[in-house]
Amino acid sequence: MKQDFPILSRKVNGKTLVYLDNAATTQKPNCVIDSMSQFYSLSNANVHRAVHTLAGEATEGYEACRKLLKLRYNASRAVITSGTTEAINLVARSWGEFNLQSGDVVVLTEMEHHSDIVPWQMLAERKAIELRYVPVIDGKLDMDAFDVALDGAKLVCVVHTSNVLGIRNPVEDIISSAKNVGARVLLDAAQAVPHEMIDFRELGADFMAFSAHKMCGPTGIGALLVSDDAFDEMEPFMGGGDMIETVTLQGSTYQSNEHKFEAGTPRIAEGVGWAAALEWISQIDLESHHKRLLAIASDVKNELVARGMTVYSSLGPQDAAVISFNHPTIHPEDFARLLDAQGIAVRTGHHCAQPLMEKLGVSGTIRASFYLYNDVSDAEALITGIDKVLEAMS
Amino acid sequence: MTWSAPIQEIIDEFQDIDEQFERLQVLMDFSDEVEVLPVEEWTEVNLVKGCQSIAHIEVEIADGTVWMKAAADAKIVQGLQGILSIAVNGSTPEQVLSLTPEFAEEAGILNSLTPSRSNGFRTMFDIVQNNVRRTIE
Numbered sequence: 001m002k003q004d005f006p007i008l009s010r011k012v013n014g015k016t017l018v019y020l021d022n023a024a025t026t027q028k029p030n031c032v033i034d035s036m037s038q039f040y041s042l043s044n045a046n047v048h049r050a051v052h053t054l055a056g057e058a059t060e061g062y063e064a065c066r067k068l069l070k071l072r073y074n075a076s077r078a079v080i081t082s083g084t085t086e087a088i089n090l091v092a093r094s095w096g097e098f099n100l101q102s103g104d105v106v107v108l109t110e111m112e113h114h115s116d117i118v119p120w121q122m123l124a125e126r127k128a129i130e131l132r133y134v135p136v137i138d139g140k141l142d143m144d145a146f147d148v149a150l151d152g153a154k155l156v157c158v159v160h161t162s163n164v165l166g167i168r169n170p171v172e173d174i175i176s177s178a179k180n181v182g183a184r185v186l187l188d189a190a191q192a193v194p195h196e197m198i199d200f201r202e203l204g205a206d207f208m209a210f211s212a213h214k215m216c217g218p219t220g221i222g223a224l225l226v227s228d229d230a231f232d233e234m235e236p237f238m239g240g241g242d243m244i245e246t247v248t249l250q251g252s253t254y255q256s257n258e259h260k261f262e263a264g265t266p267r268i269a270e271g272v273g274w275a276a277a278l279e280w281i282s283q284i285d286l287e288s289h290h291k292r293l294l295a296i297a298s299d300v301k302n303e304l305v306a307r308g309m310t311v312y313s314s315l316g317p318q319d320a321a322v323i324s325f326n327h328p329t330i331h332p333e334d335f336a337r338l339l340d341a342q343g344i345a346v347r348t349g350h351h352c353a354q355p356l357m358e359k360l361g362v363s364g365t366i367r368a369s370f371y372l373y374n375d376v377s378d379a380e381a382l383i384t385g386i387d388k389v390l391e392a393m394s
Numbered sequence: 395m396t397w398s399a400p401i402q403e404i405i406d407e408f409q410d411i412d413e414q415f416e417r418l419q420v421l422m423d424f425s426d427e428v429e430v431l432p433v434e435e436w437t438e439v440n441l442v443k444g445c446q447s448i449a450h451i452e453v454e455i456a457d458g459t460v461w462m463k464a465a466a467d468a469k470i471v472q473g474l475q476g477i478l479s480i481a482v483n484g485s486t487p488e489q490v491l492s493l494t495p496e497f498a499e500e501a502g503i504l505n506s507l508t509p510s511r512s513n514g515f516r517t518m519f520d521i522v523q524n525n526v527r528r529t530i531e
Contacts, residue, residue, distance in 0.1 A: 013414040331468035333447045334422070341414035363448070392419055393469075 001373045004029040008373060015343030018381045023163050023191060023322050023369035024347050025213045028277070032216060035276035036269045047268055048242055048259070062271035065221075066258070068278040073193075073208070075200040075225040079258045080266055083222035084190040085115040087209030088157075090224055090261060091186050092119040093237040095207070099184075100154055102128040107149045107156045107183070109134040109141055110359055111169070114352040116157050116188045134158075136359050139165055139314055146174065153183040160192035160208075164351045164365065166297075166313045166322030168192070175204045184230055190214055190222075194371065195290050195320045206230035212270065216372070217277035221270035224261075238263045284372060293321035293370045296379045300368065301325075303383050307390060312360055321370040324351075330393050332366045338389040344382055398489075400480050401497045408501035421503065422469040424476030429483075431463040442518055447471050451518060453525035459483075460490045460526055464518075474515045477503065482522055487530045495519040 002008045005027045010017050019027060039061060045054035047062045062080075069078040081087040100106070106120055110133050124131050132149040135142045141158075150156070156178040161168045171187060178185045186207040192198060194215040200208055207230060211222035226234070236243055236254055240263035245253040254260040294315060301311050304325050312324040327335060332348040339346055347367040350357045357363060368382060397405065404424075411417045431440070431452050442449040447468035454461050460482050464475040481497065482490045498504045498515050 331447060331470075333468040334470050337470055338415060338418055341418055388415070392415070 002375075004031075005373050006030060006033070012343040012345070013341050018344040018378050018385075020368040020370060020374065020378060020382060021345045021347045022194075022371035022374070023166075023214070023320070023351075023367060025219065026194065026216050026371050027373065028218070028273075029216055029280055031280050032218065032273045032276045036218065036273040039269045039272040043272075044269070046265055058268050061275065062266060062268045065271040065275040065278070068275050068282075069223050069225070072278060072282065073198055073200045073225055074202065075208075076228055077226040077231045077258055079224040079226060079261045080271060081209075081222045081224055082220055082267065083211040083213070084113075084188060084209045085222075087207075087222055087224035088116050088186065088188065089119045090237075091207050091209070092123045094234040094261060095184070095230060096120075096123045096129075096155065097127070097237065098235045099233050100127055100129050103130065104155075105130045105132060105149075105151075105153045107132050107134060107146070107153045107158075107178075109146075109158055109169075110136040110355050111141060111162050111165070111167075112157070112159050112353070112355070113163055113188060113190070114354070116159060116186075117355070120157065133355070136356060139167060139312060139360075141169055143170065143173070147177060150177055150181050150183065153178065153181055155184050155186065157186040157188070159188040160198075161189070161195065161320050162353075162356075163191050163322070164312070164324050164353045164356055164367065166191075166315065166320040166324075166369070168196075168316070168318040168320065171203065171205070179204060191320055191322070195286065196318075197286060200225045201227075212274040212277060215277060215281055218267075218270040218273040221267045221274050234261070236260045236263070240264045242266070289372050290321075293372075293374065294319070296374070296376060297321035297323055297368075297370055300379050300382060304386070307386065312365060321374075322367060323369070324365040324367045326362060326365050327390075330389070332364050334393070335366050335386075335389055338392065339382075339385050342381075342385045342388065344385045346382075397497050397500075398481075398485075404477055404480060405497060405501040408503060411502075417502065418470060421473040421477075423473065424480075425466075425469050425472035427476030427479050428465065428472055429461070429463045429479065431465045433465070435463075436465070442466075442521060449475070449518070451475065451521050451525075453522055453529070455487055455526065455529050458486060460485050460487055460522075462522055474503070474518060477501075478515070478518055478522060487526045490526045491523060493523075 043057040045058040047059040134146045184206040187205045189208045189210040193210045206227045208225040213219040243260045243263040309325045336348040349364045436450045440450045440452045449466035451464045466472040
């Protein structure tokens, strides 16, 4: 598969790139790169407006992305956003603002990415809602505490799969319990959709946010899937072109479909690119790749533990192939720079999950995250690279 | 450009290195050049705000010369502080203010270190110069 990804043959610091920062963003196959280049070369125009041929092609290309999203995830509503962050902010602004009142409870977890914490803190300031955080114990959500926190909840926001630990939360149980108390559920699925097929309707969540770039699509585009019931409760917060039905000097009426949440010229080329990525990934057996990558990651974990590292990821059978680890004395930044010097790209820092870092008792970790094009050779290169760092720092 | 002898020595040392891994190793060796700011003197004021590592810099002017103390939990960052220390310690405030960070570029340190959100050499260089400027004004 590596030959489909031109970037993977480049050299970094004189060595062939070993890309293990996939939880941050994934690389793009030729078909995605070509589709965007072809769009700009042949079909570039604005969407939903003009009657000329290019406008028709652009509209078709962009809306194909929405169609594919609905089809792949079995959703009736797919709002195109700039990514997961904007999708979550859209829920806070377009649903939270209009459906939550002072004193209402929103349940979050300590495992959330900042993008699923900050919008709710901002809303809490505006609406005086109560935020309850489900604790993380031994790297897992405390489900007993979750049940307690649910009391009186109007909304539950939970990360499907952690970007730090790779752990897949028991979202089916979470949704079922939340529904029992009449709460709506928002899933941050940014790290989930790259690794597993999700049937949004069957899962029963009300909102699901994710990004294209973590599943081999372009940056700058993502989606919010919305259940029909929740969609009817949303009001647009951003006004402008494309989202209206009619505008007079006295007032405006809005589109009834997803367009009412997509004011302005959308990310057309990115939509075309994401459509290409969705078609590409639909040919991939995610489940078998997931098993393969998890086996590779587990072997790496064993090697790391054998070298005295602390590994925070449990790598259970449903978890993503994400390994967060630390060395007892070598700073993560030193470690990552010395790996980069060998062409190996890993992430370091708090991974935009500072509350979770605090819970783990660290300021940051080194994170190696694997994706479809990674293989055993990448894992071997990582371990060899780590050994060179350990030798240099001893 | 003409640099002071200690700075030129740093440039020469780095220019001879081809491998990035070795360059980082040498950079980490410079962490020993820092007069370490003790942990009990780490404050919000002397904290270098950033995402990745914890770094502190304190700048003093005594008897007309600049002296910096610093510390970082990442060795590479403290190595950068070591190079900065060599460049500024013992200089007059005017010399420090006329210094530019290009010497690090010439040494290949700036280009070889992908910038994180902060804690980069330029950030720490600016902190030292701003401290000197504030003190003499």
